[in-house]
Amino acid sequence: MGVRELWTILAPFCERRPLYELQGKRVAVDLSCWVCEAQNVADYAVQPRMYLRNLYFRTCYLLLMDVSLVFVLEGKAPELKYKTIASRNAVQFKGAKPKKDGVKTGKDRSRFNHTLKQCEEMLKLMGIACVKGEGEAEAMCAYLNEQELVDGIISQDSDCFAYGAQIVYKNFSISQQGIHAAKGGSVDIYDIAKANQSLNFGRNKIVALALLCGSDYSGGVYGIGKDSVLKLFNMVSDEEILDRLRSWRDQNSVYEELEMRISNKNLCTSCGHCGKVQTHTKKGCPACKTSQGCDSNFKNERLDIKNELNMRSKALMDAEFPDEGLINEFLAKKSNVSKLNLKWRKPDLINFVKFTVKYLTWEEIYSFEKFFPILTRWQLLHHEEAKSETHGTASPKFIKKRRAPKGVPSYEIVWEDKSDIFQNLIPEEQLKQFGDIEKLWSTIEPQDLVEKSYPQLVRRFEDSKKPKTRKKKNPVEEIDDLMKNLSITKPVAKKKPKVQKHTLDDFMVKISTPKKDCPFDLNQSKFGDENDLEVSDIVDDIVNREAPSLSKNTAMTVL
Known part of the structure; x- marks a missing residue:
């Protein structure tokens, strides 16, 4: 809940924005708020430990959007909050089986902390950083934000502003349904600087509001609104x-x-x-x-x-008004963190599958299918580290096709397990039932990350997509190819017998050359025995000859 009426006062300064605006930001998450949103952390018949399931899918969404995450766990609860904790335990664990191991469900958070430890274990398998505050988680979140170690806080608790937070992301949702939904999810962004500039409404007034109207630590003053x-x-x-x-x-x-x-x-x-x-x-x-x-x-x-x-x-x-203990709780500095390691460590696929089989009753192949894209995205973002640490990683086999999810240019990559580290992780009967093994090992990754990490893989794919250059053919060759494609045989032209051409010069040589070895017969009695074709050729030769040009001094004799 937090400080009463604070969300109403800050409502004019709230902006409902799509989740993609968190891309590239450093964000602290109040883990207890995400767990409490389930209203009841007792086991469900359909899906046991629903808080783990919701935590996983929300975290995956932010990781794939390149958001640097740190989850903040609760420390020791202040005595001021014991009554609130007891009432929350009664609601959250209503219907849960009584514990036999001595875990309390009263005014402390022993049982709730046991729930948070399960969340912490899963987050570590995903490679996400977790920190624990000395007191309330929202106090640690606010401190990280105030020291500019993170850009904002994901929380439902307005106490964050009383502890010094500057920007809070409320009503976080990855759903695309509902009146407040946006494509790809949405979130409410509250910037206290805007309220302070407009209303002179700073941290001290928020603490005063908690004293007068109430908070998780006190009921406020009766009759004051x-x-x-x-x-x-x-x-x-x-x-x-x-x-x-x-x-x-x-x-x-x-x-x-x-x-x-x-x-x-x-x-x-x-x-x-x-x-x-x-x-x-x-x-x-x-x-x-x-x-x-x-x-x-x-x-x-x-x-x-x-x-x-x-x-x-x-x-x-109220004899204790104003409660200095409450003022000190909000204003006193409880943490001293100068650096924060938000590096995304390598996800542990094998142990994650075992964890979800145990706590979420997921099948091995379902766990692998949901977690594998997290591992491959980490490899793309930390390529140099992934090359040196081959244990528990996959190798890209080939790029299958281009994709554009939500307008982002991407590649669909098929991976393989060269080291056989994932062998026998999934039972054979589940693999047979799944069928398409290539689909199981396929992920969709942004083009810029793939080009940076695996340039040769991209070059090989792009070369395979280039149109092949064809040698230009002459018209006859094109006709031949067309006839071959149509299965039509080209008719074979009959060769005409080669006929020797005879000219007038040849004929004159034939009758005037007195050489003994001349191949022509000089017997004049045989004149007229020439072939008709031979005579025709001689006539054509005479007709086609050009008339000799006459000079000016040439005299023509008229017969």
């Missing part, structure tokens, strides 16, 4: 408010004088000077130097004084 407190806050600064509350008991004479002034019927209620308000309205006020009415803001001041006196009378009915 939020509106009365805010009127007082408008009169007093944040630096002065706690001393003002102390003065209610220490400076009794001052407040008695104010009471006499407010109750004096001889004083005008409009300006506080001598006279009746009716007389001043008609004839004016000599002290205000007016002829009609009053010239003073005492009317509003009188209402504020009357409100404070009324609150004081109710508060002093």
Whole structure:
């Protein structure tokens, strides 16, 4: 719960934002709040230890968004909170089996701490850092935030602001359903700096609100509500408010004088000077130097004084008001942490599977399927460390395809177990029932992480996706290929017999060359025995010859 009415006062300064805005931030998580959100940490018939299941999936979501996490566990509870703890135990463990090992369920947190230890064990298997405060977990969270060791706190408890927190993430949800849901989950962001700038509403006023309206440590003052407190806050600064509350008991004479002034019927209620308000309205006020009415803001001041006196009378009915123990609980420094190691250590897949089989009754293959993407993401983010520490890691086999979940360019990678470290982790009957083993070993990873960790794997995949260059073919080859694809045989052209061409020169040589070894027959009686084809060729040769050019001095003889 925290400080009563504080969430209502801070509501105008709340922003509902998508969860992806936490990407890259350092966040402290109040672990007890996530456990308490289940309302009952007793075993369920359908899903035992629901708080472990919810814790795992929420943590996975933040890890895959590259959020640096530290979980804060409860320390020793302050005595002021014993009554609240007892009432919470009655609700949280209602219906649970009585413990036989001596674990108490009364005013301390022994049984609840046993629950937190199970959560801590699972978080360590996931490689997440856990710290334990000396007192309340929200006090440690607030200290880490105030010292700028984390950027914000995930909590439902408004006490964080009384302890000094600056930014609180409330109503954390990974659901995409409901009126406040956003794509990929959402969260309410409260920044106390905005409230302080607008209302001068700082840490001291939050502690004062806890004193007057109540908190986990006290019930507050009976009969005092939020509106009365805010009127007082408008009169007093944040630096002065706690001393003002102390003065209610220490400076009794001052407040008695104010009471006499407010109750004096001889004083005008409009300006506080001598006279009746009716007389001043008609004839004016000599002290205000007016002829009609009053010239003073005492009317509003009188209402504020009357409100404070009324609150004081109710508060002093409690002999211990103001409770200095409560003020000290919120304002005293309880931790001294200068450094915080938020490094994500290597997840332990084998022991995680064994843990979930024991505590969540998950099947081995289901645990492997849910946890394997956490291991591969760690390898991508800590590639150099993963190379030197091959035990309990996987090796990328090949990139299957491109993906874009929620618009993020990614690769689907198929991994393999080269060291056989995960062999026999999953029973054979579960593997047979699952069927697609390649799908079991597949994860979707952001492209930038894959390119940075496994550049050769990316290059091999991208080269396989490039279109192959084809040699340009001439038209005849393209027709041949087309005919082959259509299973049509190209008709074979018949070769024509080679015919020797005969020219007029050949014929003249034939009849005029008197050489003995000439292949032509010189017998003139055989003239006219030439082949018709041979004669045709001679005629074509004569026709195609160009006429000889005649010079100017050439005389033509006319026969």
